[in-house]
Amino acid sequence: MSLQQLFMIIKARYKIALITLFVITLATIAASLLLPKRYTASTAVMVEMRTADPVMGNIDSPMTAAYLPTQVDIINSDRTAQKAVKALGLSNNSAVHDKWLQTTNGEGVFEIWLVELMQKGLDVKPSRDSNVITIAYTSADPTFSAAVANAFAQAYMDTNIELKVEPARQNASWFQGQGKILRDNLELAQNELSNYQQRKGIVITDERLDSETEKLSDLNTQLTIIDSTSADTRSKISASSNAENLPEVMLSPLIYNLKADINRLESKLKEASINLGSNHPQYKSMQSELSSLKLQLEKETSHIGRSYATTEDVSRDKADNIRSLIAAQKRKLFELKHERDEANVLLSDVTSAQKAYDAVSQRFTQTNLEGQSTQTNVSVLTPAYAPLRPSSPQPKLYTLVAIVIGTLIGIGFSFMSEMLDRRVRVADDIEQSLGIPVLGELRKQQSAMSRWWRNTRILRRHKKIEFST
Structure with missing residues (x-):
């Protein structure tokens, strides 16, 4: 055509x-x-995409592109609508309740019907080039439209805070429970360590172990000295067959004087044998005196030899005693080290329990503060006012x-x-x-x-x- x-x-x-x-x-x-005339009231809220943590002070990373659409869904959610209904007190309004009875004949849940009714007049639109969200509500009453729009904005901010603090509160509750368990574990570990120390009756420290180790070292030193002295004494005993060559014999003043007297008396005896003869009484007296001196010299020399044997016996007894002390000291030191190792294990348990408790306690304090935060990244730019002209119809x-x-x-x-x-x-x-x-x-x-x-x-x-x- x-x-x-x-x-x-x-x-x-x-x-x-x-x-x-x-x-x-x-x-x-x-x-x-x-x-019928309908009036639309709108309020504008701004969503800050980067906010500072009120507890730690850290700045959060920028939000993703889906953040604003998520906020729109939160505003349109039943949770936000329930808060708005509660804030407006519509649940206690008899006129609204009568309307529900007329509409549904009493079927269903009044609160759910009221939430759905409120959501029908709600219109939420995010800005394309900014972080501003417009919340509009349309009804036959301009004042009511403004009140509902402002109620939804406040309910959205409250919901936003709750969504942030609820995980923190749950974490704080969990950390609190874990803190009680770890505190009980810490007290149990401390009691075990205390009971062990009281049972052993000692407080094991590195200083005490060093002191006991030094005592053992001193005993070993004494044993070494005694063993050296015993070896010297045994060598002298083996040489006691020729006692005159022993240093103690050669250096003894008494033996030295006896030898000098014997030498002097032998010289006189030789002279007397020449002058007086061997049968002379004076000669006989001198001969008898010489024999007495030789006998005394022999006794003194043998006495020094016997003193070496006595010294050897004393040194042997002392060495045996010191060896016993060394063995006892070693057992004591071993027991102390064993007790210290056991105490260190218990002390390590106490330290580990303390560290775990401190870490959980710190996290509990942090999450508890986060759970009490009332800061939100949403702020109202323009509150809703009762419109003067209807939004519909438009002739x-x-x-x-x-x-x-x-x-x-x-x-x-x-x-x-x-x-x-x-x-x-x-x-x-x-x-x-x-x-x-x-x-x-x-x-x-x-x-x-x-x-x-x-x-x-x-x-x-x-x-x-x-x-x-």
Whole structure:
């Protein structure tokens, strides 16, 4: 179908199009005047994408692209709506309760119905180029719309805080329970260490072990000295067959004097044997005195030899005693080291329990503070106020839309009417319908007025041509 055909159809059926346009426009205007007025109040909240931790002071990393859509879903959630309902006190409103009874006949849960009713008028839109979210609410009462919009904004901020602090509170509760267990473990480990020290009756320290080790070293030193002295004494005892060569014999003043007296008396005895003879009483007296001195020298020499044996016996006894002391000291030192090792194990248990308890206690303090935080990254930029003009209906806008839509529908009705009652409007209709060529075309007879107007234009044109020539 050509444009000419379409134009001729509309020209022929224009009354249908005008009637359709008039009816639709009139109905729209009537509906706009009869529909109840609704008012939309909106508030704007800003979401900070990077915030500082109120407890640790750390700055959080930037949020992802899905953060703002998530916040929109939180605002639209039942949890936020329940808080808004509670803040407005609608659950205790008898008028609202009566409306629920009329609407549902008492079926279902009143709170759920009320939340769904509140969500129907809610409209949440995030800004495309910023971190601002607009919360709008539409109802028949402008004051109520503003109150609901502000209630949803406050409920959203409260929910945002709860979503942040609830994990911290749960962690704090868990850390508190673990802290009690670890504190009991610490007290048990401390009691075991204390009981062990009391049972042993000692307090084992490195200083005491060093003292006991030094005592053992002193005993070993004494044993070494005694063993050296015993070896020297045994060598002297083995050489006691030639006692005159012993240093103690050679250095003894008594033996030295006895030897000197013997040498002097032997010289006198030789002289007396020459002068007096061997049977002289004086000679006999001198000989008897010499024998007495030799006997005394022999006794003194043998006494020194016997003293070595006595010294050896004393040294042996002392060495045995020191060896016993060394063995006892070694056992004591071994026991002390063993007790210290056991005490160190218990002390290590106490230290480990203390460290675990301190770590859990620190985490409990941190999470407990985080759970008490009331800081949020959401702030209200513009609170909602009661609107002065209704947001709907809008008669002017609706009328313009009705004109456009009515025009299109009127053209559609005109075309449909033409299809149901087809007429020949142009020459192409004959060729398309009958399939035969058009030989000639008779124009529609013009009216008298049309002919007069046509002749007048022709005369004027001819006069202009004559005047110009």
